[in-house]
Amino acid sequence: MSNMNTAMIEKYRNNFLKEVEANVEEGEWVKMCMQCGVCSGSCPLGPYWDHPPQEIFMMIRAGKREEVLSSSSMWMCTSCYNCIARCPRGLPITHIMHGLAHYADRLGLAPKEQPTRKFAKHFWDNLTKKGRVNELKLGLKLYFMNGFGEGIKTAMKMKDVGLGMWKSKRLSIGELWGGHSIKDTKGLHAILNKAREIEEAKAKKFEG
Amino acid sequence: MSEIVASNETILVVGGGISGMTAALEAAECGKQVILLEKTPALGGRVSQLYRYFPKLCHPTCGLEINLRRVKANPNLRVLTMAEVTAVSGDAGNYSVKVRISPRYVNENCTACGECEKAVEAEFDDEFNYGLGKRKGAYLPHKMAFPQRYVIDPAIIGTADADKAKEACKYGAIDLDMQEQEIELTVGAIIWATGWRPYDAARIQPYGYDRIANVITSVEFERMADPYGPTGGKLLRPSDGKEAKDIAFIQCAGSRDRNHLKHCSRICCMASLKQSTYVTEKHGEDGKATIYYIDIRAIDRIDDFYRKVKENPNVSFIKSKVANIVEDKETGNPVLRGVDTEGYHRYENPHDLVVLAVGMEPSVPADAFPVDVEINEEGFIEASPDNGAVFAAGCSSDALDVNRAVQSATASALRAIQVINRAAGTEG
Numbered sequence: 001m002s003n004m005n006t007a008m009i010e011k012y013r014n015n016f017l018k019e020v021e022a023n024v025e026e027g028e029w030v031k032m033c034m035q036c037g038v039c040s041g042s043c044p045l046g047p048y049w050d051h052p053p054q055e056i057f058m059m060i061r062a063g064k065r066e067e068v069l070s071s072s073s074m075w076m077c078t079s080c081y082n083c084i085a086r087c088p089r090g091l092p093i094t095h096i097m098h099g100l101a102h103y104a105d106r107l108g109l110a111p112k113e114q115p116t117r118k119f120a121k122h123f124w125d126n127l128t129k130k131g132r133v134n135e136l137k138l139g140l141k142l143y144f145m146n147g148f149g150e151g152i153k154t155a156m157k158m159k160d161v162g163l164g165m166w167k168s169k170r171l172s173i174g175e176l177w178g179g180h181s182i183k184d185t186k187g188l189h190a191i192l193n194k195a196r197e198i199e200e201a202k203a204k205k206f207e208g
Numbered sequence: 209m210s211e212i213v214a215s216n217e218t219i220l221v222v223g224g225g226i227s228g229m230t231a232a233l234e235a236a237e238c239g240k241q242v243i244l245l246e247k248t249p250a251l252g253g254r255v256s257q258l259y260r261y262f263p264k265l266c267h268p269t270c271g272l273e274i275n276l277r278r279v280k281a282n283p284n285l286r287v288l289t290m291a292e293v294t295a296v297s298g299d300a301g302n303y304s305v306k307v308r309i310s311p312r313y314v315n316e317n318c319t320a321c322g323e324c325e326k327a328v329e330a331e332f333d334d335e336f337n338y339g340l341g342k343r344k345g346a347y348l349p350h351k352m353a354f355p356q357r358y359v360i361d362p363a364i365i366g367t368a369d370a371d372k373a374k375e376a377c378k379y380g381a382i383d384l385d386m387q388e389q390e391i392e393l394t395v396g397a398i399i400w401a402t403g404w405r406p407y408d409a410a411r412i413q414p415y416g417y418d419r420i421a422n423v424i425t426s427v428e429f430e431r432m433a434d435p436y437g438p439t440g441g442k443l444l445r446p447s448d449g450k451e452a453k454d455i456a457f458i459q460c461a462g463s464r465d466r467n468h469l470k471h472c473s474r475i476c477c478m479a480s481l482k483q484s485t486y487v488t489e490k491h492g493e494d495g496k497a498t499i500y501y502i503d504i505r506a507i508d509r510i511d512d513f514y515r516k517v518k519e520n521p522n523v524s525f526i527k528s529k530v531a532n533i534v535e536d537k538e539t540g541n542p543v544l545r546g547v548d549t550e551g552y553h554r555y556e557n558p559h560d561l562v563v564l565a566v567g568m569e570p571s572v573p574a575d576a577f578p579v580d581v582e583i584n585e586e587g588f589i590e591a592s593p594d595n596g597a598v599f600a601a602g603c604s605s606d607a608l609d610v611n612r613a614v615q616s617a618t619a620s621a622l623r624a625i626q627v628i629n630r631a632a633g634t635e636g
Binding site: 034035036037038040041042046047051052055056085086087088089090 | 460464465527528547549554
């Protein structure tokens with residue numbers, strides 16, 4: 001368990017709702033939920049969540065910190081925004097789900113093998129390198145995410161699509177070596193480093 | 209039409225529903241001169257369209273009859289139907305009100321014999337039954353309509369139907385040359401009682417009111433239950449005319465929702481509880497009602513009613529706002545989908561018929577008031593000193609049940625009387 005996690009447990013002892021309000025993006029909305037359940041019923045992936053959004057909100061209020069933060073539920077969100085569109089109280093549910101996922105990840109409690117989380121990490125690494133998404137590399141990374149054998153199999157299955165994209169100039173083999181980038185990658189990295197610095201400084205306050 | 213005498217000691221009541229009638233009667237019975245305007249051809253408003261009242265389950269026709277007797281008996285009260293306010297100017301104690309009176313094409317000679325109705329062929333959606341049935345081009349708005357006088361639909365004027373109606377009338381009551389009239393009234397105070405209308409259910413997209421035949425609104429269901437209604441009191445499915453025995457009620461259909469009406473409409477919980485008794489009343493043991501709700505708001509003395517309904521094993525409650533409704537194409541059954549809050553169970557429940565307990569919205573849109581009053585976020589009139597001597601009564605002031613609307617109407621009558629007394633110099 002990370003230091004930050006221990007610090008947070010200490011700080012918000014028995015009040016997980018307060019912890020969420022202070023640390024999770026849009027977390028201050030959680031208390032506004034009136035438990036009507038329209039979000040859970042409207043979620044296209046709803047049946048595959050361990051705990052639908054409505055239940056997550058109730059669990060937060062009930063102080064079920066471990067269960068919530070280590071849950072794979074909020075990682076199931078595909079950002080379709082159906083819940084936000086229908087929520088009678090106007091809760092930004094999609095954003096709260098991403099906020100919870102991000103917070104759980106920062107605390108080191110997020111489920112390691114959750115595929116959305118793994119993909120999000122690959123995507124981020126890929127994007128930040130050059131400031132542009134290298135689709136060829138990202139695609140290959142995704143194919144081989146679950147091992148070499150499966151990667152080859154997926155690559156073979158998708159080869160016609162790839163070939164078609166290459167022929168219509170939607171995909172360049174050259175991307176494998178370096179790939180295209182923004183004009184000022186150094187500037188981008190400086191911005192990202194600064195953002196990380198600020199975030200870590202914020203988190204540090206709770207450590208030690 | 210005879211001359212209407214009005215002065216700054218006259219109270220104008222706009223709207224002839226239960227609130228407007230009550231306010232007008234209370235003021236007139238206190239000896240004040242009152243003019244009551246009603247936009248439609250008859251008094252009674254939405255209350256006259258109810259089958260039963262909650263919580264006593266008595267019939268509103270009974271109270272309506274008493275009120276109509278009071279109206280007929282009072283020489284201080286003038287009733288103008290088919291009349292609409294178009295402009296108001298002036299200040300408290302001295303208002304000038306422009307009123308547009310639409311032609312009824314039927315004069316005082318009418319005995320309500322119904323011969324014109326038989327002669328006319330054209331049919332229109334019946335407003336009184338929320339379009340569930342048809343009425344003729346010459347019609348009596350409803351059984352207890354006051355005045356008991358027929359109306360000719362303006363759409364048949366100039367057609368052969370209109371001439372047929374005229375020919376059929378033995379009393380010379382039909383006057384096809386009647387024109388729209390514009391009159392101006394001087395009054396001291398105005399009671400605004402324009403009431404409510406059901407929220408447009410088609411705007412609640414996931415519930416498919418506009419797509420699924422067997423999804424109806426609570427006001428339509430109320431008409432269905434009435435023995436004098438479009439189905440003769442039978443609860444029938446619009447898709448195939450079969451009797452609906454397993455009926456679902458969806459609460460907060462449009463209310464307490466930032467996408468629709470922000471406010472709680474107050475009446476819908478009790479209305480659905482009441483309507484669940486219709487299901488047992490019509491079908492006995494075979495009738496099944498299921499109420500989907502966020503929370504049941506049955507306050508103070510009406511809580512007893514809620515408890516009584518809960519004791520009925522044929523009425524069940526599911527704590528959940530239904531997410532969406534799809535139609536089972538084979539059976540025509542609406543299928544309700546959602547997740548309940550007591551255990552987070554995902555459900556997919558078919559029912560014979562779904563009744564949306566639609567919310568109340570003010571019948572006059574906020575930007576369409578012909579009078580300068582303060583309107584709140586929900587579109588209701590705020591009690592503000594800036595309103596001068598314009599007082600809201602009943603559902604133009606808030607979402608209210610009949611009981612509270614009548615209280616509000618009496619209060620507004622008292623306020624108006626005080627203004628009139630000041631104008632007459634009898635009160636300081």
